[in-house]
Amino acid sequence: MEMIFNITQLFLLMLSAISDIRKKEISLWIVICMAFLSLSDGAIALFNGKRTIEDLAICLIPGAVMMLLALLSRQSMGYGDGLIILAIGMTFGISKLAVGIAIALFTSGIMSILLITIRKAKRNDTFPFVPFIFAGMVVSMFA
Template sequence: MEKAILTFFAFWLGAALGSFANAAAMRADVGKKWWGKERSVCDACGRALSARDLVPLLSFVALGGRCRSCGAKIPPRHFFAEIVGAALLSLLAWRFGPAPAFLFAAAALPFAAFHSLTDLYTGYIYDSWAIAMAVCGLVMRLPHGLSAVVDGALGAAAGFAVIGAIIIVSRGKMGVGDAMLMLGIGAFMGLKMTLISLYLGFLAGGAVVLPLLAAKRVTRKSAIPLGPFLCAGMFFSMLFGGAMLYFLGYAASWPWI
């Protein structure tokens, strides 16, 4: 029962966070400030959106995907970001229930969504927000003591080192942004879960990219954004990492127990 309520709450929180991360990524794309007072406006008629235009999921459905004033189509990426955010966070709520791991997941998800979307929209991962993600992960570990903070720092270092090594070996197939992103993911996940994240992230990347290569939809020289795959790895690791570690004979460390 408790879990059902949390999952319902997580659905709407996830939709709101997805919406926020998408708006922030789109504004970062066009170089607009997204903090402070600047209001969201309709791209077509410029009307400032009011609270009832901004209810996650419901506004889009109620308005039939069109602007209330001018009837212009609202880009569906807004709706997709909300649906995906809602789905991911409610899955994690169902997985963890009311536990510290859920708070970590809820805090990491908007960062991961933002980084994935800026990477998709612009091919760029913002270092400052990757560092902010790492700081957030480390700070959230403070209440559990020094060993938890050290685990986060080791995760960040390991993630950065693995991608850094790939950058050097592949002579720039992956960008420094991807290594910075792993600082953030590592701080949230801790050492063992970071390694699982990388493994699942590369698996997810291979599962998507290899068929595209085979079908010649992309070439080996195409710039494929890797941030979304690293973030997918983090998400899958949150869901399955504990079980995978158990299978390998290890215990997941706090908070992913």
Template sequence: MYKIVHICLIIILGVICVFDIKRKKIPVYMLIILAAAGIISNFTVGEFDIEKRIIAMLPGMILLIVSMITKQQIGYGDGMIILIMGLYIDIDDILSIVLSSFFVSSIAAIILMTVFKKKKNFEMAFSPFLLIGYGLVKGVYFICG
């Protein structure tokens, strides 16, 4: 059941990425589906530790605050995705995923600015990098055991 939850998370994140890339906006109903699936999985997979879930949701809460302060330089949707991912995975994985995502997005931004001559203030969808970060972190865990 645990693997099914992660496969569903990957699929939903993939669909969100398509919307984010095409429209630079994440539909609220997709976030609701992601959150509902996370809540349901917590009650069906096994033990539900609310304290662990709240701690895992902290990075998303912090990004939502940063989003408000910076007038959405980081979108609310990205903060919401990270917040909701806390329903699925633990804080150490969340932090690894977010850091991996920032790292990969930084490399992509450098390439876009140097090779494709994009300006510093161009906008990039971040959810694809969250999906890549998720794949990297879970892939490393899968390979390394």
């Protein structure tokens, strides 16, 4: 059952990544579906005794931190990125989520440096972050 939730979340994350690339926005409906799946997975895991309330609450911290960073950075990193991480937290768990976000941040940083170096982007240009979250979560899930 857990694998079904994970694969469904990855599919929704892929749809969000495509939307973020094409439109530079994230569908609120997809985020709501992701949050519903995550809450359902968390409730099932809690009911079956596989997780505790504390475990589930810890899984929400990275998303909350990203939302705070969006607020403090005047949306250099958008609220949508934080909402996505908040919405997938309970499904993937803190360890997979931390690895996935670390991979996303690292690869987006490398990509930024590369684009600035070859003069395809400027320091203050923005680019979609959800595709990096998607890639990081895929690596985290299957590595």
